[in-house]
Amino acid sequence: MMKIKNIFYIISFVLLSSCNYLDVEPTGKVIPEKVTEFRAMMTSAYSKFPNYKHLLSLRADETFPFTGEYSAYDRFVDFAIWNDNSPSMTETYPWVTLYNTIFYTNSVIDDVMSSEVDTYDDTKEQIKAEALLLRAYAHFELLNLYAVPYNASTAASDKGIPISTRIDIEQDFVRATVEDVYTQILSDIEEGRGLLQVDEQPVSVKYRFSKESGLALEARVRLYRAEWDKALALAEELIPTCQLEDLNDAAATSPYDVSSKEAILALERVVSHDLATETYILPALKNQYNLEEDLRVSRYFTSNGDDLVPNKCNGDNMKVTFRSGEIYLIAAEAAAHVNGKLDLAKTRLKELVKNRLTPAYYSRKASEIDGMGQEELINEIANERARELALEGHRWYDLRRTTRPEIVKTYTNQEGKTETKTLGKDDPRYTISFPLEATTNNPNLRD
DSSP states (O other): OOEEOSSSOEEEEEOOOSSOSOEEEEEEEEEOOBHHHHHHHHHHHHHHSOOOHHHHHHHTTSEEEOOTTOTHHHHHHHHHTTOTTOTTOSSOOSSHHHHHHHHHHHHHHHHGGGSBOOOSSOOHHHHHHHHHHHHHHHHHHHHHHHSOOOOTTTTTTSBOOOOOOSOOTTSOOOOOBHHHHHHHHHHHHHHHHHHOOOSSOOGGGTTSOOHHHHHHHHHHHHHHTTOHHHHHHHHHHHGGGOOOOOTTSTTOOOTTSTTSTTEEEOOOOOSOHHHHHHEEEOHHHHTTSOTTTBTHHHHHEEEETTEEEEOTTOSTTOOOSEEHHHHHHHHHHHHHHSTTOHHHHHHHHHHHHTTTBOHHHHHHHHHHHHTOOHHHHHHHHHHHHHHHTTTTTHHHHHHHHTTOOOEEEEEEOTTSOEEEEEEOTTOGGGSOOOOHHHHHHOGGGOO
16 A cells, blocks of 8 residues: 655645645645556546546537436536536536646656566556656647647747646646647657557556557647648558458447457547437538448437437447547548548548448448549548547547638527527637636636
8 A cells, every 4th residue: 555644645636726726735645655556546547537528529519408308408508509617507628637637647757767666567667658648648638628729830829728747836837838738748748658568458458558549649649730741650550450340240349339449548438428318419410421321320329209319438338539440530631631642541531431331332432532632532531530530529629620610509498499509610719718717716827
């Protein structure tokens, strides 16, 4: 067991301070001294990572809460109509919880390499690598929630989010630039990938980072930065080991299941029970599918009268952060932007959809893809991301980092009246405002 000490590591970590966004309540302090104790701390770090991607599905053009007897309407409607920081919200986009995860990783990064080896089943290097990669992923998520999308020409001056890389209750936490946050993210990824010992994690601990998921994380980061050559090279390095489930086989495992051969990192439960039972699929997503010949429809959704409702990832065995389907789409999108790689982009896209569509539909779709020019292909890949990665938290980020289109939602409110809400093209609300708890307690976040 970890020895109880009078100083240093803190069990309770909250973002409540008049001058900083970090305030540490020393209600119980421990210093890990052995490798197994640092592994336990990393397990806590993973467990602290919040489940919130269902809120992004509501914010995007994917789902909307049912009215009537469904209690989810009151809890979710503000997310769906971009009414941020509404006093009626009972949930919030993550802030405290993501920095809580970062706190644990900082603790591991600082001291694991000087710990006592008490196991042959784990290494200091692997544990530190996982901490670095999880810290990078948490900062990446915070940046894409609360900062403007990456733009190479303005990122050095665009305001991002506070960077947290050390435990120091005296430091002044201010917003770093978007470029500086990405510099930290990529530095952590580089160091972490260099320390990784495990090629691929077994199903029982698929939530832990590995060489495979470290590659996947960097590929996603490079894609978001529109570094097409780098994103393509990373995705292509992964492709040989990225198996795909063929949904033409009735016995195939759903691609988002932890036990699927597509699973790369399975940390997050992306669909909540409420989302699965009390929301419906919006026409913008529903109309993306050929409902009869796209085999994902029956895997991802179920019918509720004339509506489709989420069925994807509604279970403890259905956690997904990175999987093979996304890697094929990263390769396709990146290749479509690289001179001379259009045929490769088409190949990767067709390899994916062949495993998702009926043979007859695939034959037609493949012919369509073969005839596409660059612009049409890029648009098709974006639509395929919407179909393949539906409800996994990607859609909101994809809309932000690409065209930021107008979104119009027409719905019936609890009084039975029809309402329409619009998110304008390039609307400022494509960047989520900081939670009130954050701006109230840290004046540095108010400008």
